[in-house]
């Protein structure tokens with residue numbers, strides 16, 4: 001929340017608090033104004049609709065960027081997960097293996113489909129789905145319908161192992177790459193390994209359209225079908241004819257214009273995020289008990305958020321409170337789904353790594369608009385705790 005103080009009453013401390021707030025990750029439009037050019041074109045041509053040139057081109061450009069055949073631009077990443085599940089024929093009573101350590105938006109669409117999530121633990125080497133726990137879950141629930149893996153904070157899951165297991169059991173793999181646009185695993189973009197991948201352009205993601213998402217796949221028919229469901233499932237007819245349940249999930253042509261502009265600066269954003277991470281790593285890993293999130297040599301992350309774990313006398317809450325006092329945002333790692341009241345009735349397979357990461361982890365401010373001075377200040381505040 002913004003804080004306002006009357007200048008003449010300011011103490012030194014309050015003056016610091018008047019400083020511009022530093023965010024975890026906030027929207028960062030291009031300095032060149034690319035987004036406004038595309039949005040202006042939408043206005044100039046009156047294509048203020050959930051269809052138009054920006055939508056078509058944004059789909060094409062994003063698919064090209066990640067190296068996949070087809071994409072459907074949608075109103076949110078959550079909508080994309082929902083339609084991915086539908087496309088994978090997940091329906092009432094079906095079991096879906098879902099990464100436990102994630103944002104609830106990953107798991108909610110499983111419930112929209114009246115399906116049953118089984119939550120799979122993470123491993124310490126990737127922070128994402130543990131292939132061993134996944135294998136164990138397959139033994140327990142051989143009738144499973146789909147696997148939903150997540151690439152948290154821009155780190156990639158161990159995709160060779162996970163795709164191999166899914167192939168072995170012939171089960172559809174869906175990748176929630178909402179946080180990992182720009183990340184590669186052995187040179188291949190996350191979101192392109194499974195049958196379906198999804199991206200998000202919410203306000204806090206590495207590029208944003210204020211809100212929006214994308215469903216990608218190499219299966220052209222399924223992407224066409226997703227677009228059909230996303231536009232109220234209107235059959236080919238002059239009158240309004242519906243033989244399936246529809247949704248209003250299409251992306252606006254205005255929003256897609258923002259996305260096209262943002263895509264032009266994605267590589268720039270990744271480069272800056274990487275610099276932020278490397279600075280933290282260099283400065284903070286020398287502190288006792290501090291470990292930065294794991295970057296494996298087969299993984300080129302987008303470093304969406306720089307995160308660390310603490311094992312020692314300084315606790316995550318100490319770091320978060322010290323930063324908050326200086327009007328700097330930080331947060332714990334995602335609270336695992338099996339610990340959420342809404343999901344506690346569902347099964348969990350694993351050894352409690354996700355819980356350990358939640359209890360010991362902190363997401364540090366990773367905003368690409370931060371200056372070098374900001375970073376030096378943040379590191380100094382943290383170091384003072386040791």
Ligand SMILES: *Cc1c(COP(=O)(O)O)cnc(C)c1O
Nearest residue numbers: 076077078103105106178200202
């Ligand atoms: C942001 C996010 C989503 C949801 O995307 P929206 O576009 O906000 O609907 C899903 N999964 C993960 C892991 C996310 O971080």
